Amino acid sequence: MDIDDVIHSLANQIKSPAFTARLATIEASKGDGLTPSVIGDVHEAEKYQHNVFPEVEIYELRTEYSSPEDDVKFGTTTIALQWTHTGDDEESVVKGIRRLVRATRDTLWRSVLGCGLGIFPVLVLSEDYGPLMQGEATPFVKSAIVTVRVQQKNV
Numbered sequence: 001m002d003i004d005d006v007i008h009s010l011a012n013q014i015k016s017p018a019f020t021a022r023l024a025t026i027e028a029s030k031g032d033g034l035t036p037s038v039i040g041d042v043h044e045a046e047k048y049q050h051n052v053f054p055e056v057e058i059y060e061l062r063t064e065y066s067s068p069e070d071d072v073k074f075g076t077t078t079i080a081l082q083w084t085h086t087g088d089d090e091e092s093v094v095k096g097i098r099r100l101v102r103a104t105r106d107t108l109w110r111s112v113l114g115c116g117l118g119i120f121p122v123l124v125l126s127e128d129y130g131p132l133m134q135g136e137a138t139p140f141v142k143s144a145i146v147t148v149r150v151q152q153k154n155v
Contacts, residue, residue: 003077006150007044007058009113010079010122014042014056014104023103030099034092037085037100046082053138054085054100061147074153078125081108081146086138093140094132101127104146113150120151 013019023037040052046059058081066074083100087093110121125147135141 003060003063004044006077006113006119006152007060007079010058010081010108010148011042011044013107013111013113014039014058014081016107019103019107022106023099026099026102026106030095032095034095037096053087053141054083054096056100056104057082057084072153074151076149076151078147078149081148082143083146084141084143086135086141088139090132090140093142097129097142097144101129101144101146108146108148119153123149125149 020039023039027034027037037054039054039056041055043055043057046057047055058079061078061080063075063077065076081104083097083104085093085097085100087096105124105127108122109124112121113119126145128145128147130143130145132140132142
């Protein structure tokens, strides 16, 4: 098992019907009439060009290993799930990014990635929000990062 397996498994959770249902439930509970978000793209790497929004990029930040003297390799990898959302209305962009982050946190919280991959539950570490900015193709763009930690065996 390596980082590609972990990122692929995280991407599958974001693409899952369970994630879509969780996001729809969050949006419906707010009762503010905002159009539900439809996930544009899920990327298993960082992207330079962005085309379809909202989108998420999933990429590794750091891997730390257990003692080099251990026979079995254990690694702890910190991974970013970076959401980007755009739109014509400031409030809908800001609320949309918050809801995508909440759905991500709720979906990944203590989840276990893949069967038999030799990993432990996902630990959600933090949420970091970027400022609302002017976009190129749409008036507004905002991003946020959900940082998670995954421990794995035989990295």
